[in-house]
Amino acid sequence: MINMFQYNWQIREDWFKWCETIPYEELTKKRMGGMQSIIHNxxxxxxxxxxxxxxxxxxxxxxxxxxxxxxxxxxxxxSNLTKPATESFIKSHTSESEDRTLVVKSRNGTTNSFSFDKIITHILSHEIHHIGQLSVWSREIGLKPVSSDLLFRDLI
Structure with missing residues (x-):
């Protein structure tokens, strides 16, 4: 699991570098889908x-x-503030904690229970989904997106 977080964090850092190369207006421009801007995504x-x-x-x-x-x-x-806590939590996640669940109350008042493993998988896929949106937006402005090819990334 930690390898997939490291993958997402590498991609995130690459997007940060990519963002440094484009005008501020492009980072904050309202777009269709996602969180409506590169910065907010x-x-x-x-x-x-x-x-x-x-x-x-x-x-x-x-x-x-x-x-x-x-x-x-x-x-x-x-990102720098929150990543160490995530990394520590994921590294301490063991097979014994796989069965742990989190009960959450939604905005509409319903209660749901999710396994920690399902939540962790959701966190990983959620970032991948939004990174895909960044790739589409980068092509819309005529720029090459960050490569998200897992096979050619060095993961610890």
Missing amino acids: LFHVIDCEQIWVNQMQGTSVIIKDINRISSLNDVKSF
């Missing part, structure tokens, strides 16, 4: 990761207003 995957991990750990969720995220540095700082 990147923030969203980090935010969701920390929300789920903190809930599974029973620790406080960091509350950030996506509308106050206005720069790439805001997003990079948030």
